[in-house]
Amino acid sequence: MTFFFLTLVLKIVVLTIPLLLGVAFLVLAERKVLASMQRRKGPNVVGIFGIFQPIADGLKLVVKEPVLPSSANLVIFLFAPVLTFLLSQVAWAVIPFGDGLVLADLNVGLLYLFAVSSLGVYGIITAGWSSNSKYAFLGSLRSAAQMVSYEVSIGLILITVLLCTGSLNLSEVVRAQTHVWFCVPLFPLLVMFFISCLAETNRAPFDLPEAEAELVAGYNVEYSSMGFALFFLGEYANMIVMGSLCTLFFLGGWLPPFDFVAFHWIPGIFWFGLKVTFFLFCFIWVRAAFPRYRYDQLMRLGWKVLLPLSLAWVVLVSGILLSFDYLP
Amino acid sequence: MTEAMLRGQKGLASVKDLPVRQDGPPPGGFPPVRYARRIANSGPSGLAVVLFSSVVIGWGMYQVGQGNLHRRTLKAEKIAARQAILPLIQAEEDARFVREKKKFMEEEAKIMANVPGWKVGENVYNSGRWMPPSTGKIRAEC
Amino acid sequence: MEFAPICVYLVISLLLSLILIGVSFLFASSSSLAYPEKLSAYECGFDPLDDARSRFDIRFYLVSILFIIFDLEVTFLFPWAVSLNKIGLFGFWSMIVFLLILTIGFIYEWKKGALDWE
Numbered sequence: 001m002t003f004f005f006l007t008l009v010l011k012i013v014v015l016t017i018p019l020l021l022g023v024a025f026l027v028l029a030e031r032k033v034l035a036s037m038q039r040r041k042g043p044n045v046v047g048i049f050g051i052f053q054p055i056a057d058g059l060k061l062v063v064k065e066p067v068l069p070s071s072a073n074l075v076i077f078l079f080a081p082v083l084t085f086l087l088s089q090v091a092w093a094v095i096p097f098g099d100g101l102v103l104a105d106l107n108v109g110l111l112y113l114f115a116v117s118s119l120g121v122y123g124i125i126t127a128g129w130s131s132n133s134k135y136a137f138l139g140s141l142r143s144a145a146q147m148v149s150y151e152v153s154i155g156l157i158l159i160t161v162l163l164c165t166g167s168l169n170l171s172e173v174v175r176a177q178t179h180v181w182f183c184v185p186l187f188p189l190l191v192m193f194f195i196s197c198l199a200e201t202n203r204a205p206f207d208l209p210e211a212e213a214e215l216v217a218g219y220n221v222e223y224s225s226m227g228f229a230l231f232f233l234g235e236y237a238n239m240i241v242m243g244s245l246c247t248l249f250f251l252g253g254w255l256p257p258f259d260f261v262a263f264h265w266i267p268g269i270f271w272f273g274l275k276v277t278f279f280l281f282c283f284i285w286v287r288a289a290f291p292r293y294r295y296d297q298l299m300r301l302g303w304k305v306l307l308p309l310s311l312a313w314v315v316l317v318s319g320i321l322l323s324f325d326y327l328p
Numbered sequence: 329m330t331e332a333m334l335r336g337q338k339g340l341a342s343v344k345d346l347p348v349r350q351d352g353p354p355p356g357g358f359p360p361v362r363y364a365r366r367i368a369n370s371g372p373s374g375l376a377v378v379l380f381s382s383v384v385i386g387w388g389m390y391q392v393g394q395g396n397l398h399r400r401t402l403k404a405e406k407i408a409a410r411q412a413i414l415p416l417i418q419a420e421e422d423a424r425f426v427r428e429k430k431k432f433m434e435e436e437a438k439i440m441a442n443v444p445g446w447k448v449g450e451n452v453y454n455s456g457r458w459m460p461p462s463t464g465k466i467r468a469e470c
Numbered sequence: 471m472e473f474a475p476i477c478v479y480l481v482i483s484l485l486l487s488l489i490l491i492g493v494s495f496l497f498a499s500s501s502s503l504a505y506p507e508k509l510s511a512y513e514c515g516f517d518p519l520d521d522a523r524s525r526f527d528i529r530f531y532l533v534s535i536l537f538i539i540f541d542l543e544v545t546f547l548f549p550w551a552v553s554l555n556k557i558g559l560f561g562f563w564s565m566i567v568f569l570l571i572l573t574i575g576f577i578y579e580w581k582k583g584a585l586d587w588e
Contacts, residue, residue, distance in 0.1 A: 005478070012479050016486070066494045082487040089483040093476045104475040111548060112476075118541070134524075141530050148537040155544035162551040164392050166399075179395025185388025188381070226494035230487060296587050299533070303585045307540065308576075314547065315569065317389075318554060322562050326393025327555035328400065 011103055015092060023236045024054035030284050037288040064225035069131065076130035081223065081230035084123035088237035091116045095244050096171045098254045098268035109170040110158055113245065117154070117200065120238065121147050127223070127231070142295060143202055143209035149302035150199040156310035157193045160186065160317050161249045166328030174253030176328065181252040189313055190250040192306055194282070197242035199302065201235060204287035208295050243279035244272075251275045532584055543572050 028043065028050060035042030043050035068074060094109040096102035106112055121144050128140020162168065164186075165176040176182075183190045199206040223231060247253060252275075254268030293301070321327050372380070550557075550565050557564075579585060 008475055008478050009482070011475070012482050015479075016482070062493055063497045064494070065497070066491075078491060082484070082491060085487045085490075086480070086483045089486070090476065090480055093479050103479065104472050106472050106476075114544075137526070141526055145530050145533045149533060152537060152540040152544065155541065156547070159544060159547045159551050162548070163554065164396070166396070166552060166555070168548070168552060176395065176399065179398065180388060180391035182392070185385050185392055187384070226491045230490060300585070303536070304580065311569065311573070315566065318551070318562060318565075320389050321393070321396075322554060322559065324389075324393055326389065326396050328396040 015103055016089065019089070019092060019237065019240070020233070022240060023233050024058065026236050026240065026280060027057070027232075028054050029280070030287075033281065033284045034288050037285070058229065061225055061229040066225040066227065069133070071132040073130040073132070076126050078227070080123050080127035080130060081227045081234070083126065084120065084234035085230040085237070087116050087120050087123065088234040088241065091238075091241045094170055095241070095248065096174060096253065097272050100171070101254075101269065102171060105169065105171060108168045110162060110168040110173070113170075113241075114151075114155060114158060118151055121151075123234070131223075139209050146202065146206065146209060146295075146298060146302070147200055149299055150196045150306070153192065153302065153306035153310045154196045154200060156307070156314055157189050157196065158249070159314050160189055160310070163314070163317050163321055164328075170248055174248055174255065177252040178255060181250065181255070181257075183250040183252075186250065186313075186317075189310070190246070192310060193250065194246060194279075195301075196306060197246060198283065198286060199298065201238045201242055203239065203283060205290040205292050206298055208292055208298065239283060240276065240280065243276045243283065246279045247272060247275035251279075529587065536579070536584070539572070539575070543569070 031053075032042035032050065043053040046052040046056050068077065091113060093103045094106050094112050096105075124140050124144050124147065128137045128143075131137070131140075161173065161182060164182060165173045167173070167176075198204075202209060254272045256263035256266065256268075256271050546568065547565070550561065554561065
């Protein structure tokens with residue numbers, strides 16, 4: 001029994017530490033890639049090519065003074081970033097990195113991920129509410145309404161992928177793509193899912209609620225030091241989760257692109273990492289390339305465009321699969 | 329004086345004689361900036377895009393269907409294999425159960441030897457049928 | 471039994487986050503005692519004009535209610551999608567009837583303008 005828990009804790013540590021390192025270096029990668037797209041260099045002072053920049057940033061945030069506003073509800077105020085960070089970590093429990101390389105091989109993995117992303121809204125609302133500041137409250141309401149609107153289209157796209165798979169198990173979703181990746185028949189859905197993921201994680205061009213120039217960083221305006229750092233880390237970890245979801249559902253997870261023998265010598269984790277990196281690059285690319293959506297344009301996109309489209313795709317795909325007896 | 333030293337020019341009376349170092353345009357001016365709109369109007373028409381994507385999506389769904397049919401056969405094979413060895417596994421478990429139950433009843437007889445009116449073993453329900461132990465185990469303390 | 475890793479992971483992540491927040495309090499200086507303005511809510515330099523917990527737009531409430539409706543629709547679609555091969559054509563058309571009812575509701579609220587301005 002103790003051996004079981006010991007191996008479990010070891011697995012969790014092996015999962016968490018590279019994840020935190022990945023998040024830290026994603027922050028650096030974003031700054032460097034954004035800089036390259038804007039024809040300048042990003043941070044390159046701290047280490048060679050700025051490698052130690054995230055460590056310097058983390059150290060700076062740790063030694064800052066944690067300001068607890070006098071009119072804030074302290075318990076909820078401190079709990080909100082903890083909740084956000086916790087949810088972004090816990091979502092990693094069901095993501096398979098390779099064949100059998102998953103912390104908890106849940107048979108309802110998809111439903112679990114959907115539930116975790118729906119709970120993420122709580123962190124934002126409690127942050128804005130407990131700050132007891134009008135700007136924070138307004139920013140958190142807008143951010144929460146945006147996240148919630150794009151949850152629906154994410155759910156419907158998940159249903160379409162589920163139809164082609166026949167099981168909620170995420171490893172099964174990847175194994176169902178051994179014949180053909182789902183991005184080939186469902187590439188409009190890949191585009192829609194990518195857009196919904198951008199909006200879900202409050203990333204540009206949908207980052208009006210937290211844009212630097214707009215609502216003064218929205219719901220985390222009253223947070224300093226580690227509270228802010230936890231929100232930040234949670235947002236980037238969420239970004240990596242969404243990137244992994246895109247690869248798991250559409251790009252074939254750990255499977256190599258073509259069924260050559262040589263490709264199978266390369267371990268599946270490498271393919272998974274490559275695809276997630278591609279999606280993270282696309283996240284950063286979209287941030288550099290597109291102007292921000294206004295809030296009503298954003299909500300119009302979520303409700304009037306993506307929801308009917310994804311619903312139509314559910315009906316279309318289920319019809320095709322059922323009529324040709326292609327169901328799993 | 330230090331500025332003149334730094335710029336390395338000799339024979340100057342004062343700093344005011346140094347050439348001015350400014351950030352200016354390159355010699356000959358900048359190249360002309362394009363400010364007119366150039367929105368491309370070439371590329372495939374809408375109908376062509378729709379047809380091409382329908383073909384790709386149709387082919388993709390066909391491949392998904394083939395993959396799903398293959399997965400159905402794999403699942404059927406897995407269930408058939410488990411069904412084939414099920415009697416053997418069940419027989420092993422039954423034999424183990426009987427062994428454990430015999431040991432348990434012997435121990436019960438040893439413990440309850442001097443209790444009057446205690447029928448060893450089989451202290452189950454009042455219908456005449458066989459009921460498996462409700463906890464799934466024979467002994468409570470396992 | 472498959473959920474045990476998730477429970478342990480939850481506990482470990484919670485501990486990690488609490489440690490991370492606690493670490494910053496180790497370095498807390500007492501300058502907030504010297505400058506109580508630091509602790510007041512942010513309002514571009516002014517004192518907060520009125521209570522922050524005033525009324526908010528009803529459109530946010532409407533968006534949340536709409537989300538509940540469509541999220542429940544997605545929740546009903548989950549078991550249907552998994553079991554579609556067993557419930558066949560009859561199951562498919564039953565779900566289409568359900569989706570049709572919800573779509574009629576969606577069209578109604580679109581026409582009424584509940585999805586506008588926000």
